[in-house]
Amino acid sequence: MGHLYPFTCYITKLVITLLCVAVIMVVQIRTSSAQSKLRSNADSVVSEIAxxxxxxxxxxxxxxxxxxxxxxxxxxxxxxxxxxxxxxxxxxxxxxxxxxxTPSFNLTIESSNRYQPLQIMPGILPGNNSNQKFVSVITVIGNLNAWGIPLNLNFSTNQNLNRGPSSLINNLFKFNFDPKQFSNxxxxxxxxxxxxxxxxxxxxxxxxxxxxxxxxxxxxxxxxxxxxxxxxxxxxxxxxxxxxxxxxxxxxxxxxxxxxxxxxxxxxxxxxxxxxxxxxxxxxTVENTLAKQNALHKLSNISALKQKLSEDKYINSLDNMSKDDVAYKLSQLVTNENLVAKLVPSTDVSDVLLKLCGLNADVKSYVNNEIVKQNANNSAAIEQLAENIVERQKTGVTTTDLYKVPQIKNVDxxxxxxxxxxxxxxxxxxxxxxxxxxxxxxxxxxxxxxxxxxxxxxxxxxxxxxxxxxxxxxxxxxxxxxxxxxxxxxxxxxxxxxxxIFSRVEALQIGSFSNKLTESQPRDMFINGANLTVKTGNIPVTIGYGRVNDIGSFKDADFQSSIYGASQNLTYISAEFKRNKADNVKILMVSGASTNTTSTTLYTTPAVSSNTIAFTLSKDINLQKAGKFTVDFSKSTTQYPTVNTLTTETILDRKSGNTLNTNGNLFEALAFGFNHHLDLKEIGLSDNFYVNYSGMGYQNPANIGLSGGRFRMGGNVKKSLYKNKLILNLKTDLKTMPISYSADDKWKSLQVQLDTRFVVNKKFNLNLRYVNNGTSKNIDNTSTPVYTLNKMQVDGNLTYKIGRNYTVSHFSIGSQIFSNPTDKMATTANKTLLFNYTQSLILHNNTLTASLLYNKELSPNKMIGNLLNTDVIYQYTLFRKLNVSSGITYLENDNIARQIGIKQTMQLYTSGNFDIDTYLDIRKNLITPQYADLYASCRAEVILRYHLNKK
Known part of the structure; x- marks a missing residue:
């Protein structure tokens, strides 16, 4: 950073200089404006009349x-x-x-207080909220409107249980500007x-x-x-x-x-x-008075006159004289000063001077007339000064005031x-x-x-x-x-x-937000930082900074390989050149710096310290009926500080040629993406197809968790039939991820999903979903299954009447086959039957709801056990402001837990700015539960809300 010091000093001096210049300009403007006000009174009268x-x-x-x-x-x-x-x-x-x-706002301040009698995973998460019986969460959500600018605010102290007590990570803060609200x-x-x-x-x-x-x-x-x-x-x-x-x-x-x-x-x-x-x-009269004032000002600059008038003896000698005598003596002082030509010119303009200047008789007449006017003004000024001297004993004016013209109060x-x-x-x-x-x-x-x-x-x-x-x-x-x-x-x-100013802003996000920098990016990033998009003409320019850290969940503890991208500090800038609706070009530069390790409460993930810059060029091509194509090309360069550290092993590796330099290979540090989107509304068909590839040495801070050596291909096809009564949606996704830099070993994942929706009539519709998802590990050309899931599910919704009352039914029936051979508890496939049913009956202004959830394991190898959970809840209103729901519940999970209890909720909405929600769930253990923290006998929560509104 030493080389930046002179540049920083130069910038600092420049800023200080600009501030000083600005202060001087402000002082000059205020001074000139004050002087102009003194002149504007007389000038405005003359200019208006002229x-x-x-x-x-x-x-x-x-x-x-x-x-x-x-x-x-x-x-x-x-x-x-x-x-x-x-x-x-x-x-x-x-x-x-x-x-x-006037700024206006509509904010809701919420305090949620939860009671949990038993600790969650004691000993594993020390010093966390999971070990506290009483947990309090403060939330502030709403919007602000200042000078016609709508801003959304969201803040919460709700903490991720796996993150620890650090408020900088756990607290959720969002502050964003919505252009859609702004345009309204x-x-x-x-x-x-x-x-x-x-x-x-x-x-x-x-x-x-x-x-x-x-x-x-x-x-x-x-x-x-x-x-x-x-x-x-x-x-x-x-x-x-x-x-x-x-x-x-x-x-x-x-x-x-x-x-x-x-x-x-x-x-x-x-x-x-x-x-x-x-x-x-x-x-x-204005012109005459201005001329007299100018003449008096000249009198005040005559040294002989100023010296005499400052002598008390000379002033006292004038007391017994008349105004004419005083004026005569004053004119003698002026004459003795040899300033007659300057103050009271009395001679005509010389003909020789006129000849030298080439002036004609008209000009001579004009000059002589001006001299006559000046003589009259000067004489009047001397008479005014004499009058002021004579009247000084009555008025008590000072010597300075002798050169002023008396003011008459009433113009009329x-x-x-x-x-x-x-x-x-x-x-x-x-x-x-x-x-x-x-x-x-x-x-x-x-x-x-x-x-x-x-x-x-x-x-x-x-x-x-x-x-x-x-x-x-x-x-x-x-x-x-x-x-x-x-x-x-x-x-x-x-x-x-x-x-x-804000009309040029397309996006402004501060705090926690999601963003997708390129179309080929597989998923949105979750960033803690700031993002700004500004329109400069027809070119939107985006700049952003933040920290991306997707690692931290308990399920990611096993992914501690250096291939998995670690958390990074991210800086990016992009510009999109819009030629027409679709033929756009986008240029993106992303810079990221990762630290040595990523620490959480649960574990520490090792990583290599690095600095990465990636340049991406994206081009949209609109082929009308053939659809829209998007092509991305990206090149990255990564610097590892440890590479420059010379050790004995490093020198031997370089001499033997064993040093792996994927960053220096153009193709290995290159990535490209291809997207195609087609929407044919006439026949009810749309598709979205994508292919992404990145070389082994490619690193992009925008693709957190997805480093080089990746290949991904997939898409979806959607078709509607019978006037949108039947909708088919097929999705596929194929991904490969390398395990080693030196061998062709890789992870391979394939997912196929089919969703259908059939509308029988306005009261009845059916949904069918099929999912096939599997992951395998290929080592030495041998494929080993790691994870497979096959699921078939049917959902239905039915609306009808029972007597005069409307009722809604929802049911779901599914079959799931899950296999994880690497898990010691699941060496064989596990097959489960899933059933869910909900019935709601509307009774005037009240609602009666019954629900049933049942899971039945059909294989001898038990994973979650047979589960039955039923609820019957009645919702009603008391005193027009109190919404109440009361119900009973029953739960049985084989021999793991068996409970019966009651549920009670109350919601109080006042006409003012305050409302309150309460929740209480009390259960009786019919058998001693094996996992008491999962099957608690009491849960309670109180939520207080206060609404602040100013319009």
Missing amino acids: LKNINVSKITQDTNVKSVLIKKPAQVKALASKNANKFKDVFAQNLGSLKNN LYRSEFNQYYQLSSRVFGGLDLSGYTSQKLLDQLTTGKGVLPAGITTNLSEYLGDSNNMAELLNMDENAVRKKLLTKAMQDSAVQSKMQTPEQIMALKKE DDLNKKGQDILSETSAHNALKDSIAVVKHIDSLVTSLSEIKKQLHANGFDVKSLLQTQNLLKLNGNSLGNSEIAQRLLAKKPGNPVQN
Whole structure:
């Protein structure tokens, strides 16, 4: 691992650097946003007015009003949105409820407590649950829904008796994401529109809701606005088509449109000062005040002026002077600093300079006009500074505040004063006041309209899409129709950014789960780890990690050969290239590392430490009517650390050529698989055929327990006849597994199974099953049977009536021949007759059930003995919430055990979140049982469940 250290350090430094850059960017963004807020108040007023193309040439300048309008967004805009804020909070709250981002869950916590009076296999499993009389199991199962993402949770402390007390192995934990459940949570644009209309708009569409809110707001202007203005705006805003048009405009276009509609009556226009003049007045005063502030800022940077104003003696000498005298002295300080050209330019532009620059007379005039404007602003700034100095004793301002423009609190009062200067007549002054009221009220309407659009956008709703849905519903009579646009609106999509991320996830599993990496893999793996499949375009990519350990059951204790694959840590990654429905290509890489030994409570299995990597290429071929073919090719490479250890024996083996190197042989380290699937629904025929081969040196961590040298062939054929009344299903499986690397000795297993189902009618059906399974050992071309099983079984189900009550009968009759010559207890075949019968009778809301199980051994060699077990159980309900079953039981197993007893269960379901299950089985021993742990006289269990629900 030493060679990884520099790379690890580099990655660590890179991560730290990226984090520092991110922090700096956040600080800069917040700083710039704070500065931009200080500038946006004045800039927004000028930009809004400039977009209206208003003529401002007739409005005189005013250097005392700009300080008011610089706060226009903070004062006038807040005043305009006062009525809009009445419904803003409620509207935002209703919109937020549609997002449903609050996590919800439905969990069941179960505590199962079991009583077992006798120990199971005492001395063999020390320190395990099997030696405890009271066993408690905690289970948590259910689902979570966070931000529209469904997650399933399953946890249990139930332990495998053969594993020991280790909680990491014994506890079952599953946490997975189900894409099928997730897709059901998608919402279409039409569904969002419907929920928005019913839950937020009060059954109205977007235009109707917005129109209603603006008309309600307009009514507050009655008595303040002229009657003609109110009538014009009410008629315009009451039309849903006009409202749809306004919703598609920006703020400036909406303001201009409403101003035009408000003033469209000539009688109203003749009585009022036009809003354009008021807007022009605002623009002019804003520009003048901005210029004065810039000039004051330049004054504050003059060193001579700053030094004099910081001297108390100089400041006190100005106390008895007038404002004009103070302004004169200040201008002398500025002149002495030789900054006249920079602050108060008073000379004309030189003709020589103009010639050098190639400027014409128009440019010269423009430059001179700009200088005149700057001179006026600079003079006004000096006068403002002088006024601040004269008034400093009254206001108590500091030296820094001398460079600030006084703020006027009431914008309307200031504009009225300006209007009195422009319009001397009283009627004209009243018209100006009416114009200000109109502009202010229109600003309020624009603010409300913009707030609705902003809130919709903030909650993920597109205004244009909502209007499009609204128009389609109107055109098609409350139906979307079948157009392409309608299909798009009905298509389900993720509802939030988190759902959008998970929409690319095909599988997410954490904890204990099963997985099958390739089609040729004989069985699923049981993995403790994590698995993730993500769609990258049309290519699903799967990554996973975990530990696979199939060894551990008591029956596997004899399989301690090195040929049997040991438990491994597994890492895999795969990508599937989907060309169409069936012609897919899948690339898989699996890496695994096995330890030296596998230890359990029962035994320790030796194994060779190794690291293995296997590459697999899988190809799907779709031949339409000929079926689907899947071909797998896999190559593995395995490294054994012990091979590199040089010993005397290793050196001698290498020199003599006795070293076995199956890993270095291409064919020996290769595996391939072939699958064919055909489904002909027209004739009711389907098949599935497979062939798998692996070389002696092939090792694949994904095939746990199945190492190299394997051959497997088999499949099944399914045929339905007589309109699915008769179904035949034939399965075969042939497997060989090597016993030795040096000889052709192997295990051979063959299984044949035939299942048939015949439906006589709706009330009666029959099932027939035949199984022939055998395993043999071939050594030196001699085959020795190891295990054989032949079984024939018939099952039937019958439904009929006894009087007015329905009853169901189930029966099963079978014959089994079992042979295990290697077992000392079964040197000859054992033949057993199996019989099972169950009868259920429904009595109103109650059920009476009787069951009979009987096994009869027909051979002299007894294995399990003759067994008879009968039960009669009656199920009923008490107090509407308590389900009870009471019964009697009888058991006899030759001379091994004979018991009679009672069974009692109770299930209490409350209306709340709590329920309880109890089980009690008490038996009387008629003879002393030979195996007391198998035939206990008492069994009891109490299960407590608590349901947690939050929606």
